[in-house]
Amino acid sequence: MKQLTVDLGERSYPIYIGEGILSDLAARLADHKIGVKSPLLVVTDERVSSHYLAPVRERLEAAGYRVATAVVAPGEKSKSLAVFEDVITVALEAGLDRNSTVIALGGGVVGDLAGYVAASYMRGIRFVQIPTTILAHDSSVGGKVAVNHRLAKNVIGAFHQPEFVLYDTATIRTLPEREVRAGLAELVKEGFIMDRAFVEYCDANAEKLLALDAEALQHALYAGCAVKAKVVSADEKESGLRAVLNLGHTIGHALEAVSGYDELLHGEAIAIGMVGAAMLSVKLGNSPSIAEETERILRKFGLQVRIPAHLDTDAIMSAMMRDKKFKEGKMVFIIPTEIGKVEINGDVPAEWVREIVERLKGEA
Amino acid sequence: MKQLTVDLGERSYPIYIGEGILSDLAARLADHKIGVKSPLLVVTDERVSSHYLAPVRERLEAAGYRVATAVVAPGEKSKSLAVFEDVITVALEAGLDRNSTVIALGGGVVGDLAGYVAASYMRGIRFVQIPTTILAHDSSVGGKVAVNHRLAKNVIGAFHQPEFVLYDTATIRTLPEREVRAGLAELVKEGFIMDRAFVEYCDANAEKLLALDAEALQHALYAGCAVKAKVVSADEKESGLRAVLNLGHTIGHALEAVSGYDELLHGEAIAIGMVGAAMLSVKLGNSPSIAEETERILRKFGLQVRIPAHLDTDAIMSAMMRDKKFKEGKMVFIIPTEIGKVEINGDVPAEWVREIVERLKGEA
Numbered sequence: 084m085k086q087l088t089v090d091l092g093e094r095s096y097p098i099y100i101g102e103g104i105l106s107d108l109a110a111r112l113a114d115h116k117i118g119v120k121s122p123l124l125v126v127t128d129e130r131v132s133s134h135y136l137a138p139v140r141e142r143l144e145a146a147g148y149r150v151a152t153a154v155v156a157p158g159e160k161s162k163s164l165a166v167f168e169d170v171i172t173v174a175l176e177a178g179l180d181r182n183s184t185v186i187a188l189g190g191g192v193v194g195d196l197a198g199y200v201a202a203s204y205m206r207g208i209r210f211v212q213i214p215t216t217i218l219a220h221d222s223s224v225g226g227k228v229a230v231n232h233r234l235a236k237n238v239i240g241a242f243h244q245p246e247f248v249l250y251d252t253a254t255i256r257t258l259p260e261r262e263v264r265a266g267l268a269e270l271v272k273e274g275f276i277m278d279r280a281f282v283e284y285c286d287a288n289a290e291k292l293l294a295l296d297a298e299a300l301q302h303a304l305y306a307g308c309a310v311k312a313k314v315v316s317a318d319e320k321e322s323g324l325r326a327v328l329n330l331g332h333t334i335g336h337a338l339e340a341v342s343g344y345d346e347l348l349h350g351e352a353i354a355i356g357m358v359g360a361a362m363l364s365v366k367l368g369n370s371p372s373i374a375e376e377t378e379r380i381l382r383k384f385g386l387q388v389r390i391p392a393h394l395d396t397d398a399i400m401s402a403m404m405r406d407k408k409f410k411e412g413k414m415v416f417i418i419p420t421e422i423g424k425v426e427i428n429g430d431v432p433a434e435w436v437r438e439i440v441e442r443l444k445g446e447a
Numbered sequence: 448m449k450q451l452t453v454d455l456g457e458r459s460y461p462i463y464i465g466e467g468i469l470s471d472l473a474a475r476l477a478d479h480k481i482g483v484k485s486p487l488l489v490v491t492d493e494r495v496s497s498h499y500l501a502p503v504r505e506r507l508e509a510a511g512y513r514v515a516t517a518v519v520a521p522g523e524k525s526k527s528l529a530v531f532e533d534v535i536t537v538a539l540e541a542g543l544d545r546n547s548t549v550i551a552l553g554g555g556v557v558g559d560l561a562g563y564v565a566a567s568y569m570r571g572i573r574f575v576q577i578p579t580t581i582l583a584h585d586s587s588v589g590g591k592v593a594v595n596h597r598l599a600k601n602v603i604g605a606f607h608q609p610e611f612v613l614y615d616t617a618t619i620r621t622l623p624e625r626e627v628r629a630g631l632a633e634l635v636k637e638g639f640i641m642d643r644a645f646v647e648y649c650d651a652n653a654e655k656l657l658a659l660d661a662e663a664l665q666h667a668l669y670a671g672c673a674v675k676a677k678v679v680s681a682d683e684k685e686s687g688l689r690a691v692l693n694l695g696h697t698i699g700h701a702l703e704a705v706s707g708y709d710e711l712l713h714g715e716a717i718a719i720g721m722v723g724a725a726m727l728s729v730k731l732g733n734s735p736s737i738a739e740e741t742e743r744i745l746r747k748f749g750l751q752v753r754i755p756a757h758l759d760t761d762a763i764m765s766a767m768m769r770d771k772k773f774k775e776g777k778m779v780f781i782i783p784t785e786i787g788k789v790e791i792n793g794d795v796p797a798e799w800v801r802e803i804v805e806r807l808k809g810e811a
Contacts, residue, residue, distance in 0.1 A: 164532050168596070175598045203567075206593065206604045207684075229570065232532070234539045240570045241605065320571075 085305045089224060090316040091244060098224060098248040098312065100304050102297040105213065105251040108139060109146035112184070115246045117209065121182040122149040124174050126197035128157040131189040131215050134257050139188060151177030155196065159344065162192050162230045164239065170200045184209040184246070191222035195240070198228030202243035212245045215254040217266025218350055220307050221273075221328075223248050225315040242320060250308070252300040265350025267292055267384045270303055272357060273310035275377065276327050279423030281306040282380065289383040327425050330417040331356030334440070337402035341394050354386040355443060357419075362439045363431060364418045373419055390443045399440055400433070449669045453588060454680040455608060462588065462612040462676065464668050466661040469577065469615040472503060473510035476548070479610045481573065483511040485546040488538050490561035492521040495553040495579050498621050503552060515541030519560065523708065526556050526594045528603065534564045548573040548610070555586035559601070562592025566607035576609045579618040581630025582714055584637075584671050585692075587612050589679040606684060614672070616664040629714025631656055631748045634667055636721060637674035639741065640691050643787030645670040646744065653747040691789050694781040695720030698804070701766035705758050718750040719807060721783075726803045727795060728782045737783055754807045763804055764797070 084101030099111065117123075123143065127136055132154045143150050153173040155161040174183075185208060187197035194212055201210035212223040229240025258266070267285075274281035284302065285292065291299035311328065318324040335356030338347055347355075361377040381388050390399070403414065414431045448465030463475065481487075487507065491500055496518045507514050517537045519525040538547075549572065551561035558576055565574035576587040593604025622630070631649075638645035648666065649656065655663035675692065682688040699720030702711055711719075725741040745752050754763070767778065778795045 164528060168528050171596055171603055172598065175596060175602065203603050203605060205602055206591065206606055227570065232535055232539060234536065238539065238569055239535055239567050241567060242570055 085301055087305060087309055087312060089244070089312040091226075091319055094226075094244045094319075096245055096247050098250060098308050100250040100252070100301055100308065102252045102301065104249060105135065105139065105254065106142065108213070108249060109143055109148065111247065111249060112143075112148070112211070113146075115211075117184050117211075117246065118182075119147040119149070121180050121184075122151055122177050123184050123186060124151045124153060124170075124177060124179055124200075125186045125188055126153045126155070126170060126193055126200065127188040128155050128161065128190075128193050130157045131193070135188060135215070135254065149177075151179070155193070157192070159192060159231070162196050162237075164230055164232075167196060167199060167203075167230050170196065171204060174200065174204055179204065179208070181205050181208060184211060186211045186213060187223075188213045188215065190214065190216035190219045194219055194222050195228050195237070196230060198226075198243055198245070199230055199240050202228055202241035207243065210243060210245045212248040213254075214248065214250055216258060217255060217263065217304070218269050220250070220266075220304055221269055221311060223250075224308050224311040225325075226319070227321075248308075250304055252295075252297050252304065255300060256295050262348065262350075263293065263295065264385050265348040265354075267303075268350040268354040268357075268381060268386050270307040271380065271384070272330055272353060273307040273328075275357065275419055275422060276310055276330055276417075276425050277313070277423055278306060278310055279421075281310075282422050286380050286383065289380075293384065323427075326415075326427055327417055330419065330425055331360055333403060333414070333416050334359040334399075334436075334443075337399045338390060338394065340402040341398045342391070346391065351386060354381045355388055355390055357381065358388045359436075359439050359443055360416055361419050362442065363416055363435060364420060366435055366439070367418060367428070369418075369420050373421060376422055377419065388443075390440065392444055394444070396437065396440050396444065400437055403436065449665055451669060451673055451676060453608070453676040455590075455683055458590075458608045458683075460609055460611050462614060462672050464614040464616070464665055464672070466616045466665065468613060469499065469503065469618065470506065472577070472613060473507055473512065475611065475613060476507075476512070476575070477510075479575075481548050481575075481610065482546075483513070485544050485548075486513040486515055486541050487548050487550060488515045488517060488534075488541060488543055488564075489550045489552055490517045490519070490534060490557055490564065491552040492519050492525065492554075492557050494521045495557070499552060499579070499618065513541075515543070519557070521556070523556060523595070526560050526601075528594055528596075530560060531563060531567075531594050534560065535568060538564065538568055543568065543572070545569050545572060548575060550575045550577060551587075552577045552579065554578065554580035554583045558583055558586050559592050559604070560594060562590075562607055562609070563594055563604050566592055566605035571607065574607060574609045576612040577618075578612065578614055580622060581619060581627065581668070582633050584614070584630075584668055585633055585675060587614075588672050588675040589689075590683070591685075612672075614668055616659075616661050616668065619664060620659050626712065626714075627657065627659065628749050629712040629718075631667075632714040632718040632721075632745060632750050634671040635744065635748070636694055636717060637671040637692075639721065639783055639786060640674055640694055640781075640789050641677070641787055642670060642674055643785075645674070646786050650744050650747065653744075657748065687791075690779075690791055691781055694783065694789055695724055697767060697778070697780050698723040698763075698800075698807075701763045702754060702758065704766040705762045706755070710755065715750060718745045719752055719754055721745065722752045723803050723807055724780055725783050726806065727780055727799060728784060730799055730803070731782060731792070733782075733784050737785060740786055741783065752807075754804065756808055758808070760801065760804055760808065764801055767800065
């Protein structure tokens, strides 16, 4: 097992990463002074619950915990105020009190929803993240929790840090292959932001990672979480630096919005966005190798790095203009200047972006 | 104008108290670096809006601010997730961004609702409190914001401190007399907790306060807010000391619950609870004068300090047992040991409490 710390002063917390460590959950809770007097609430979704809820519950109960459960539908639709209220109702009916703890067992949707419940219930109770997807390495570290409003994603939420994150690499193995690829795209993204050695590791170990080899996964989740933890420690409330984590997101979010959130997985859209950001970097005068390398490495993970041809360029451009990351009408991009280094550029001409979008649609 | 500071390190903020100072709102916003670029959202209720919304809006617009407004129904029913979502919708449609500010113009319901919107919108934006009732001196200081769930009050919320509180004594004069009396009960309560001189001031100036004399109100709101600010500074997240503010609340909340929240105003219930707590103090061995003085002073404000005879003693007792302030089945009371001093007693025998409840029902 590996362990790293998200350094946030008195809100610091550890991330445990290892194969099979979900079976240590009760011991971990006890280590973190989460006692058996107050009930726990495990929030999960229907897909994850079929694999892990029964064993988690049995082990917790065997250790003396009272365990309430809220099982929500899988997918983004569960990140709503209506589902949030349902989970609060479960918490109240189960008698959760100020010393209770909410455990998020699942991917990013479950983590964001359960985290916002923990942030809000009785004005804030404790919270534990058990991510079960690769993608959730991102959402489970950093304390950003939220639900969606019909007019905007993630617009109702809080910053609420967990007591700890427990990442069991075995849980990843129930993921569909397409989600594995998309998750690995987000993971290698962390390397492109500030860890060249990790990008090289991914390049050299792509097959092992795609095969979900325990040791390779543990290494990669550790490296990815470490980048996220470093950035979050430096900028807990997202006042500046934290924006570097959005590498690939400017184009990526627009593609998700235009394709209606069901054609592309988040990681697939980000992979295309990373290649777009790298192409912009070349236009800004950086070495052409940055675009070639970004594309070559992402293709190794079986990712499609072109925009589906049927998506309309004008629609993509106007989706980018609406994104909340745009400040006062200018286009902001996270630009990879070399492998493992990025800069925030708030001055990217819209016509360059349009040119890159068209280029990304043109070639296969 | 008087000014005091709630001392919370980097989250410290001032409370401005004075006659007619609502007309300085735009200048105050500017002092607090709340600029005109991002829209403001004023949240208020139908009663308050008829008196103050138009002038507030006009002055803000004259100063260059864009102002969105959300006007909710008066009363506790507006502290719901449904109304919360409606206000978020107004904020999104008005284009509020991360630099926007929510202004609560009203009593405790408006402050709690608007504060939770500010705490949650884009994971937290700035917030200004403009309390327009005496009672709101309590809710507007301390950063506790929340909405209700059908199963429990104030159970969905956050700690979110305002940028400043602006208390215009002129706004109090539109309150119905009964609400004035009930509000003054909560205000003098702050004195009983830790300011004997303020209790003596209230005793000597009850008529002026009831007549809403500007100078007396300014003095009393200042003294009441000062007690609240002192306690909150010492215990922002309600881990211990802050409980002293609940003097009178153990019996008071039970009376509100049993009478269905429409027979007694909050301050009226607290006044009865304060007398009950003082009677318990005498039973615990403190001077009988504490009960006599508490009762005499509250009666000066025209408050009824007896439990309505038709309320059932068993129902009152079991409501107290359900209250979230009870820990592990024991009865917790804030006990006034002398005027201006309280202690937390977690060991009060239930039979003593029953005896006091019956005594409070017996005499007129």
